Amino acid sequence: MSTPVPAAETPAVAPEVLARIKAVVGDAGWSEDAVRVDPKLTEWRGKWKGHTPLLVLPKTTEEVAAVVKICFDAGVAITPQGGNTGLVGGQIPFGEVLISLDRMKTVRDVAPTDDTMVLESGLTLLEAQQIAEGAGRYFPLSLAAEGTATVGGVISTNAGGTAVLRYGVTRDLVSGLEVVLPTGEIFHGLKRLRKDNTGYDLKQLFIGAEGTLGIITAASLKLFPIMNSRATAIVAFESAQKAIDLLVRAKQETGGQVEAFELMGRYGLSLVLKHIPDTREPLEAEYPWYALIEVASGDPDGAAASMERVLGAAFEEELILDGVIAQNETQAAEFWRLREDHSAAEKAEGPAWKHDISVPLSRMAEYMVEGDAAVQAFLPGARLVAFGHVGDGNVHFNVIAPEGMDAAEFNGLRDAGSKVVHDLVHQYEGSISAEHGLGRMKTGEALLYKDPVAVAAMQAVRASLDPKRIMNPHVLF
The missing domain is CATH 3.30.70.2740 (Alpha-Beta Plaits)
Known part of the structure; x- marks a missing residue:
């Protein structure tokens, strides 16, 4: 079931193994200092508090591979960790060696013509967005924790984010990966190709695997044109079904320009207004349901025109009760804050x-x-x-x-x-x-619902790549 406690404790790690790991990464590559280590042992909601014999902070893929090889040979379990923003406890060690990629932040390549950038896993999602923008391109993966969540972490969990509607989930944004396998071998799969029909697409195994099949050290990510106009609105409805009806219409009438459609119930919004400073009611009255809608276009005036056209028709047909379009970026950010601070407001309640x-x-x-x-x-x-x-x-x-x-x-x-x-x-x-x-x-709990054939197939893949089950051993099947 879903009890937030470890399934089992990991055996103690021999001092000589820890000494070998320390020697590989050097003095700057490990820590036993509680001030440095403790923040990485607690999930942000406080549901899990773990422990580790050693925090390892490798600087290069080769160092990651050497550390993993030591652990594989000794049968020592590993928990990989990105920005520690996960909400299901998969990044918290309970006796495993904790490998953080905080120091792996190299921008290996940015190729606007190929619409690709190659980044190491320790860079945050926000940094990835800024790197793309600096090259005149757009990287669409965005979520509330983007200032802390890392490239490697969001790939390992196949994060969704707010722009899935137009650009897909994380796995749709990855062209290639470099991964240290549980044996310490390196999978060199950093391709920037859009088409490669030469067998199994192995990178997909590691996307969403939650660190159970290897440690992602770098990724080749897809880039897109920067949209020349963007319109953001908050709209009110009498029911969730009305919101979905508008979504279907908006996708059709804008020709796929809808990038985000975020639903909010009145009670959740009221908690944001109650607990989050400097927030305010978006509309003059209170309504049962709201949607934050964002439309983007390559036409400098296209987004606003599309939004006005869609909402105007919806008003006439009484599909929506009220709505407002942001007049500037500041107001758009205020609208987004009402959506993104739902989790913080819940925590406070x-x-x-x-x-x-x-x-x-x-x-x-x-x-x-x-x-x-x-x-x-x-x-x-x-x-x-x-x-x-x-x-x-x-x-x-x-x-x-x-x-x-x-x-x-x-x-x-x-x-x-x-x-x-x-x-x-x-x-x-x-x-x-x-x-x-x-x-x-x-x-x-997932075992209650997953197809047994699918579970057996995943177990077979895992056993093949990690026969000693050292990678995040208490997560997945």
């Missing part, structure tokens, strides 16, 4: 059961109605916060404790309550993890 689910878009509104009813039947008074990238069928369907309920009592119901949510997701042919991965939190 109290304990919550987090659900990162996806269902077919055509059934999303129906799911949220039935899901809310199921949660209320299980725990009367529970408070639902539903928000997220509904444009790609993903919603964060989170449940906050009823007012006045003891936190320990609420947390004790989490496994059973989450099963209520996830059982319904399964009935709707959805997924219990749309973008955050399984980690320690959901690995056991």
Whole structure:
């Protein structure tokens, strides 16, 4: 089930193995200092607090390979870590050697003609965006934690982000990878080709593998033209179904210009206004549902014209109740903040059961109605916060404790309550993890829903690449 504790403790590491690792990376490449190490041992919501015999901070791919080879030969387990922004505990060690790629931040190549850049894994997502912009290109992967989340981390978890609707998830943005395998060998797959039909696309094995098949040290990433205009709006609806109806229309009428369509319920928005300083109501009245919509165009005036056309027609047909288009970048940023600070606002309100689910878009509104009813039947008074990238069928369907309920009592119901949510997701042919991965939190629970044939195939791949199961041993199957 989804209890946030390690499945098992990892055996102690022999001092001579640690000494060999230290010798490989040099004095700057390791730490046992609690001030340096402790922040990497705690998940940001405080649900996991781990421990490690050694934090390893290699500077090069060759150092990563040498460290992994030492660990493989000695049978020592490893937990790789990016920016430590994960929400399912897969990056937290419980006795494993912790390998962080913080020091691997080299920009190996930027090739605008090829629409490609090759970056090492320790660079943050925000830095990747800035590097692309400096070359006159656009890297579309964006999420709330982009200032901390790293290239390697988002690839290892196949992060989604806000622009999936137009550009796809992380795996759609990767041309090639360099990976240190569990044996210490290096997979040299840093291609910038859009087409290569010479057998298995091996890079896809490592994208979304949560560090179980190797350590991603560098990536070749796809770039796109910078759009010359962008329009951002917040629109209100009487139901989630109305929002989805507008999304379908907007995609059609703009010819695919919609980059983001983020759904927010009134209660979630109210928590942002309550707990996040310097936020304000986006519209004059309160409404049941809202969507943040962003349209981008190569035409300097195209985005605004498209947004006005779509929203104007929707008003006339009473599809939307109210709406406002941002008049400048500052106002657009304020709108985005209302969406991106949902998680921080939830944390401030109290304990919550987090659900990162996806269902077919055509059934999303129906799911949220039935899901809310199921949660209320299980725990009367529970408070639902539903928000997220509904444009790609993903919603964060989170449940906050009823007012006045003891936190320990609420947390004790989490496994059973989450099963209520996830059982319904399964009935709707959805997924219990749309973008955050399984980690320690959901690995056991996923076995209730995954096809046994698929699980066996994944186990076979893992056993082939990591016969000693040293890479993130308590995560995935």
